[in-house]
Amino acid sequence: MLKLAWKGVRAHKIRLGLTAIAIVLGVAFVSGTFVFTDTLDRAFSGLFDDIFADVDVYVRGETDFDSEVVPIPASVLDDVRAVDGIEFAAGSVEGFAQIIDKDGDPISNGGAPTFGLSWVPGAESLTPLNIREGRAPSQNGEVMIDLGTAETSKLAVGDTVRIVVVAGSEEFEIVGLSGFGSSDNVLGATIASFDEATAMRLFNSEGEFASISASTDGTAALSTVLDRVNDVLPSGVGAVSGAAQSEQDSSDLQEEIGFLSTALLVFAGVGVLVGAFIIYNTFSIIIAQRTREMAMLRAVGATASQVTVMIVIEAIVVGFLASAIGIAAGVGITWLLRTAFDAAGVGFPQGPLTIRPRTVVIGMLVGMAVTLFSALIPARQAARIPPVAAISQATIGGPKSLTKRLVAGTILTTIGAVILALGLFGSIGNALTLVGLGAFIVFLGVTVLAPLVARRSARIIGAPLPTMFGVTGTLARENSVRRPRRTAATASALMIGVAVVSVVAILASSLKQSVEDQVTESFGITDFQIEATTFGDPAQVGLSPAIATELTLVPEIGVVSRTKFGIWKNEDGSDRQLIAVDPSTLEDVFVAKVQTGSVAALAGGGVLLQVDAAKDLDVSVGSTLPMQFPLTGIEQVPVVGTFAGEGFFSSYLISNDFYEERYANQLDYQLFINIADGVENESGRAAIDGVLADFPNAEAKNLAEFIEDQKSQIDVLLVIINALLALAILIALLGIANTLALSIFERKRELGLLRAVGMTRRQVRRMIRWEAVITALFGAFLGLLVGVVLGWAVVVALEDEGLSFGFPFQLLTTYVVVAGLGGVVASLWPSFRGARTNVLEAIAYE
Amino acid sequence: MTSTLQETVAARIFNGTKIYGEGHAEVRALDDVSVEFQKGRFTAIMGPSGSGKSTLLHCIAGLDELTSGETFIGDVELGSLKDRALTLLRREKVGFIFQAYNLIPTLSASENITLPLDIAREDIDQDWFDQVITTIGLENRLSHLPTELSGGEQQRVAAARALVSRPEIIFADEPSGNLDSTSAGELLDFMKQAVTDLGQTIVMVTHDPGAAGYSDRVVFLGDGRVVGELLEPTSDAIFDRMRELGG
Ligand SMILES: Nc1ncnc2c1ncn2[C@@H]1O[C@H](COP(=O)(O)OP(=O)(O)O)[C@@H](O)[C@H]1O
Numbered sequence A: 001m002l003k004l005a006w007k008g009v010r011a012h013k014i015r016l017g018l019t020a021i022a023i024v025l026g027v028a029f030v031s032g033t034f035v036f037t038d039t040l041d042r043a044f045s046g047l048f049d050d051i052f053a054d055v056d057v058y059v060r061g062e063t064d065f066d067s068e069v070v071p072i073p074a075s076v077l078d079d080v081r082a083v084d085g086i087e088f089a090a091g092s093v094e095g096f097a098q099i100i101d102k103d104g105d106p107i108s109n110g111g112a113p114t115f116g117l118s119w120v121p122g123a124e125s126l127t128p129l130n131i132r133e134g135r136a137p138s139q140n141g142e143v144m145i146d147l148g149t150a151e152t153s154k155l156a157v158g159d160t161v162r163i164v165v166v167a168g169s170e171e172f173e174i175v176g177l178s179g180f181g182s183s184d185n186v187l188g189a190t191i192a193s194f195d196e197a198t199a200m201r202l203f204n205s206e207g208e209f210a211s212i213s214a215s216t217d218g219t220a221a222l223s224t225v226l227d228r229v230n231d232v233l234p235s236g237v238g239a240v241s242g243a244a245q246s247e248q249d250s251s252d253l254q255e256e257i258g259f260l261s262t263a264l265l266v267f268a269g270v271g272v273l274v275g276a277f278i279i280y281n282t283f284s285i286i287i288a289q290r291t292r293e294m295a296m297l298r299a300v301g302a303t304a305s306q307v308t309v310m311i312v313i314e315a316i317v318v319g320f321l322a323s324a325i326g327i328a329a330g331v332g333i334t335w336l337l338r339t340a341f342d343a344a345g346v347g348f349p350q351g352p353l354t355i356r357p358r359t360v361v362i363g364m365l366v367g368m369a370v371t372l373f374s375a376l377i378p379a380r381q382a383a384r385i386p387p388v389a390a391i392s393q394a395t396i397g398g399p400k401s402l403t404k405r406l407v408a409g410t411i412l413t414t415i416g417a418v419i420l421a422l423g424l425f426g427s428i429g430n431a432l433t434l435v436g437l438g439a440f441i442v443f444l445g446v447t448v449l450a451p452l453v454a455r456r457s458a459r460i461i462g463a464p465l466p467t468m469f470g471v472t473g474t475l476a477r478e479n480s481v482r483r484p485r486r487t488a489a490t491a492s493a494l495m496i497g498v499a500v501v502s503v504v505a506i507l508a509s510s511l512k513q514s515v516e517d518q519v520t521e522s523f524g525i526t527d528f529q530i531e532a533t534t535f536g537d538p539a540q541v542g543l544s545p546a547i548a549t550e551l552t553l554v555p556e557i558g559v560v561s562r563t564k565f566g567i568w569k570n571e572d573g574s575d576r577q578l579i580a581v582d583p584s585t586l587e588d589v590f591v592a593k594v595q596t597g598s599v600a601a602l603a604g605g606g607v608l609l610q611v612d613a614a615k616d617l618d619v620s621v622g623s624t625l626p627m628q629f630p631l632t633g634i635e636q637v638p639v640v641g642t643f644a645g646e647g648f649f650s651s652y653l654i655s656n657d658f659y660e661e662r663y664a665n666q667l668d669y670q671l672f673i674n675i676a677d678g679v680e681n682e683s684g685r686a687a688i689d690g691v692l693a694d695f696p697n698a699e700a701k702n703l704a705e706f707i708e709d710q711k712s713q714i715d716v717l718l719v720i721i722n723a724l725l726a727l728a729i730l731i732a733l734l735g736i737a738n739t740l741a742l743s744i745f746e747r748k749r750e751l752g753l754l755r756a757v758g759m760t761r762r763q764v765r766r767m768i769r770w771e772a773v774i775t776a777l778f779g780a781f782l783g784l785l786v787g788v789v790l791g792w793a794v795v796v797a798l799e800d801e802g803l804s805f806g807f808p809f810q811l812l813t814t815y816v817v818v819a820g821l822g823g824v825v826a827s828l829w830p831s832f833r834g835a836r837t838n839v840l841e842a843i844a845y846e
Numbered sequence B: 001m002t003s004t005l006q007e008t009v010a011a012r013i014f015n016g017t018k019i020y021g022e023g024h025a026e027v028r029a030l031d032d033v034s035v036e037f038q039k040g041r042f043t044a045i046m047g048p049s050g051s052g053k054s055t056l057l058h059c060i061a062g063l064d065e066l067t068s069g070e071t072f073i074g075d076v077e078l079g080s081l082k083d084r085a086l087t088l089l090r091r092e093k094v095g096f097i098f099q100a101y102n103l104i105p106t107l108s109a110s111e112n113i114t115l116p117l118d119i120a121r122e123d124i125d126q127d128w129f130d131q132v133i134t135t136i137g138l139e140n141r142l143s144h145l146p147t148e149l150s151g152g153e154q155q156r157v158a159a160a161r162a163l164v165s166r167p168e169i170i171f172a173d174e175p176s177g178n179l180d181s182t183s184a185g186e187l188l189d190f191m192k193q194a195v196t197d198l199g200q201t202i203v204m205v206t207h208d209p210g211a212a213g214y215s216d217r218v219v220f221l222g223d224g225r226v227v228g229e230l231l232e233p234t235s236d237a238i239f240d241r242m243r244e245l246g247g
């Protein structure tokens, strides 16, 4: 059997090879994700190892908040230096420093951080930063920037650059260029170093350090020195070893990389699922075409289970080879990706790609399991071929009971729908897992049902063909439904891809719709909004508070209302977002829809909650809400009111004054501005732009622009998701090509006959092309149907979050057209082969 | 004289040689063959298996290329034609009946019959269509799919398809090879009628003297050469000649 199976693989290598591509692509995505995130992971832990390499003792403010840096009083430095066993200690000042390039644009490499640091002479051994060119900054007006940024932005020692900091923006002379360890740049981050006094002034940290690094003199054990240091530290400040801090920092990042990894694996999973359909289909077709061979085996004494085993071994061989190639391809893709990042100026850490055993094992398992599982049904079909089939013309898999199919399909679809509904509307288990599982079962159910409607659907889709192309069109249409089960299975692969992109499209369009509705409703009374153009974590990037201060002084401007963004922790330790507002001006720019209490009451310190959030937390006006803040820890915050709607996309509002005492980050998040009465919009805008000229990372938008901007952010997300889903669609199209090629092979005689009686090659190609288009459109329509229903369900489930159903008609139409064109592309090779059919070979009679 | 001769010739092969394979594996399927097929006649090509009958037919019909020599349909030399021109020529001037697999399974009998015209997107001459259908005796079978027809009926549909575009010449390779004698008789009767009553030209390959007996002329092939000819043959005469040749 082993020998036979091997021969089977070799005899059908082209057909199985096509199948294998589906597995290769899926496995490549899976293993590529692992290699990519593992490499990132290792690079980051390496990075932190570098940063803390020579730091024995690390002193920092203690906080539960990842995004917050709690400052340390500068006097602590002297106390640390005085500790017995400490050789040298230096304080570091850190802050936001956005470098502006020669064209006046902020330098930002895809959202990488923009660090501002203090440079302490003599502390070189405590930091990975080193001077590569020029000298260190020693006085106000001098800066050292990292070599990587200097090179990509064509800045050099002696140039003057503008740098945006919390307090505003200033010009500096570049006096030096720094390296980071041996590399010129860290992951695209920009680093600007100043002398300590300048840094303290720029980063609003007079008399404060972000951290203190120290080395020991080796006279006492590190743990002893740590204990001594901790003894002299004030409360809220703690010391750990450099190694411990390094581990802590990298494990924080690992968690985020873990998220990325999971997200990518979901997309890989969709691709693998689609691949499974194709493998199933190919094996079924190949077995149908080998009916005689199987029957012959049975006739000469092979048992049914031996036939099954033979097919299973074939599947294992294919799965093994394809998985191995897939893993290699995954590594290759990651390498390409890294090269692309490098070319784009994002310094992806050098060094070898990380290929962990887990990557290979999981890649292999996924590839082989999917292949094997998908080949199981066809293998059992093969076993059912009776020996007599060897001499009769009958093919297996004749029409089975339609009722059975209808019942099975309906049951599956219903079960799937129920699980889906539980995930969406229920409160048991993990909602996302349930939705995923439900969707998967619905896909299976629809796939089982699809053959029942395949014939009729294809006839409807192909209805115009006979009039358009005469008998060529008729033949294309009829061929597409000749094997409804095969057509349905092929189309189902595409259905999954199209359904998922449709759901995403509907969610995006609904999201855009609700953003527009909510923004118009809540901020309809605002003239302009200002936001940082720097991309990144809103808890860390933002607007210099100086902007608001300066804007207030402009006569053309009536109201400037500031907001800040923060993370607080709920009693259960979960992170929640809050927005800090200016109680006295908020209602000039924002329709608060206050239900109880008032916005004004925020001024006394307290929290205003969205009604649903208040209900969830079981608080109301008069009661208190336990909230944990970075600087002050847990506080019982009085609830001063509730509001309806989702206007701020945050359910918790506090006042700016309240915020400032509780968060280290003092950047503004957004500014809302109303022009003074009697001032034209244009002159108001000109006045705002006049102020913003000094703050290159801030931009003013009117309401329409603001909405457009929000929408385009959703569009960017849509594009990224679609790019990731493209793989699933690609695999599905591959499936169409594969099925078509196999069917053409079956119909060789027929094609030969058509050629003999006068069908031109071009007509043959057209016939095959339209067959592919019909199959693709059938899949696309099925996908659209499932996708729209699913999308609608998700939107309904999220209605409480303020989502309203938006139907992206244009986008969905585009998807159908693209699917049709995909069918054309998929038909290229099969139609080329079909048109080359050798007439003589085809009509030869055995 | 030459021109009148040309007018009456539907197809011809001149010094045709066809070689398959190379070196030791070389097979001379046709060896310097020259034959003409007159218009309005029913010619049979006979010979033992492997004598080159099918090869001859394929080359004249433009389905295969000669290694050397020339073939003509009407006065068009086929060797100089590219695939597209050859296809169009087949579509307009040539009809085919094969031994098996003559019909497209997804099309009904009548759709199969009009297939060449439909492919060419030409109008159907309804009178001619009716006449062909009546002669063939398939009036009640037109809407049936090929799987619903007997082998004999299928071959008659194939014959009707070959006729319906009024080609200059029809080539048939063992058209009755898969049929029982009754069905074969019906088919051959119809083919003869097509020549005598409808004025068609048919060239038929067969190894069955009975089938060849329906023809006006028999050309005998042996080892890729023309080895004899009989005019207005009877089955017995053919049988005798075959024995002589097989000798
Ligand atoms: N495609 C081919 N390749 C090689 N040899 C062939 C091929 N087709 C036919 N032949 C050889 O050419 C000779 C004539 O074949 P054919 O014309 O089919 O004979 P017939 O139809 O009279 O039985 C035979 O020896 C056959 O083996």
Ligand SMILES: [Mg+2]
Binding pocket: B053, B054
């Ligand atoms: Mg033959």
